[in-house]
Amino acid sequence: MVLATLADVLADTGGPPLERLADAVDLLERLLPDARLSPARYRAVVAAPTPGVASALAAVWGAARAEAGGGPGASARDPRADGRGAPARRR
Numbered sequence: 001m002v003l004a005t006l007a008d009v010l011a012d013t014g015g016p017p018l019e020r021l022a023d024a025v026d027l028l029e030r031l032l033p034d035a036r037l038s039p040a041r042y043r044a045v046v047a048a049p050t051p052g053v054a055s056a057l058a059a060v061w062g063a064a065r066a067e068a069g070g071g072p073g074a075s076a077r078d079p080r081a082d083g084r085g086a087p088a089r090r091r
């Protein structure tokens with residue numbers, strides 16, 4: 001539910017993709033406590049996502065990375081993604 005809400009809000013938010021990604025982080029930090037989901041539990045869910053979670057993560061990335069007005073045809077995954085819908089970690 002947190003990811004669906006995040007994707008919906010980001011889809012309606014304007015601005016450049018980098019600003020939308022920052023908004024996504026801020027919104028996620030605000031929504032996790034309301035969902036009674038600790039950051040550690042969220043990391044565990046993202047590390048081994050179910051098909052539903054993977055789809056929701058892809059929707060969030062699509063909404064966050066889309067150009068303003070990009071809509072449903074926008075890329076659903078960050079090109080640096082690690083295959084789980086999360087940004088790749090720097091090495």
